[in-house]
Amino acid sequence: MPVKLYYALAQMMASVGGDLTLDQVAQLVRRWLAGQRRAWGEPAYDPATGWLMHQLWMRTDEGQAVQITGRIAPPDFYIIDVRPLTADETAEFTQWEAHND
Numbered sequence: 001m002p003v004k005l006y007y008a009l010a011q012m013m014a015s016v017g018g019d020l021t022l023d024q025v026a027q028l029v030r031r032w033l034a035g036q037r038r039a040w041g042e043p044a045y046d047p048a049t050g051w052l053m054h055q056l057w058m059r060t061d062e063g064q065a066v067q068i069t070g071r072i073a074p075p076d077f078y079i080i081d082v083r084p085l086t087a088d089e090t091a092e093f094t095q096w097e098a099h100n101d
Contacts, residue, residue, distance in 0.1 A: 003029045004078045025082050028058060029068060040096050057093045065090045
């Protein structure tokens with residue numbers, strides 16, 4: 001499944017102050033798709049657009065907890081949003097990591 005980036009992703013990432021580059025984000029998703037990166041994910045459906053999406057909580061190589069939202073449009077996975085997890089979300093994710101090896 002090729003990983004593609006939403007055209008405005010860099011601007012969106014800059015607005016939330018993330019430290020990741022577009023290449024790092026794409027690599028994280030490729031590693032998740034290859035089974036090399038753990039992620040807590042849930043499918044999401046947007047009735048307004050008809051898009052089937054997936055929200056993934058995972059950690060960067062530096063340990064930062066992030067959410068990556070992607071649009072599934074077979075055969076591609078379009079990354080449409082990346083943001084750091086909030087403190088509450090990070091606590092929830094850390095608890096999930098401890099119980100889901």
